[in-house]
Amino acid sequence: MVNIVEAQITDLDAIVQVDRQVIGNTSRKVFIEKAIKQGRCILVNEDGDVAGFLIYDTHFFECTFISLIIVSPAKRRKGYASQMMNYLVRTSLTEKIFSSTNRSNESMQKVFKANGFIQSGIVENLDEGDPEIIYFKSKSLS
Template sequence: MKFLVKPHLKNLDDLVDIDIEVIGNNSRREYIKKAIEEERCIVVKKENSIVGFLIFVTHFFECSFISLIIVKPTERRKGYATSLIEHFVNISPTKKIFSSTNQSNKRMQEVFKANGFTQSGYIENLDEGDPEIIYFKST
């Protein structure tokens, strides 16, 4: 059984551990901490364990922007990213929601498409040779 909640600072290490498992370092620890403190983070749990999280902002041209979706590698392809996205779409304080992923991240592109997002452009020069594709959904 999965459920979605807002995390507390006591969950910071769990979220950072998942992030480390995905990107290989803890460089986003302060970013994750700030998102928890500002209540811009949602976690998805399987039983009592956090298996993924989503971080968002609401100041992207006065629209919401999902800046990070992370799911434990062992828990992928089980609907957790979709659960996070669907929940955020339902609670979004803005009608327009944007997000992005690298052109090389085919799995995340599939997740966005499966959840009703459409491509809305791209940004060059963030990651050398791997453009960032922008996705959009209206609520």
């Protein structure tokens, strides 16, 4: 069974391990812990195991901004990123939802497009030679 739920502090270690699988270290543990404590982290459970997580905030011009979406490499291509994004759009307290990805991350660009997000701008100079593409979705159009 698959469930999308708000992460609890008891999920921290499992979430950090999923993150470690993707980035190779646990350097974001404090960031993840803070997001969980502030109620800004959701996760996807697959048969009781954390398969992925999403962190957001509302500091981007007072709009919801998805800052991180991570799915365990072994659990990818099952629609989990889409399920978490759709959950967040449905429950967002703001009308506008934004996120971003590098131009080189074509798979994430496809996820945004498949979920009704549209390109809304480009930010240069975050990662040398790999611009960040900003995506937008209106809650009312969902």
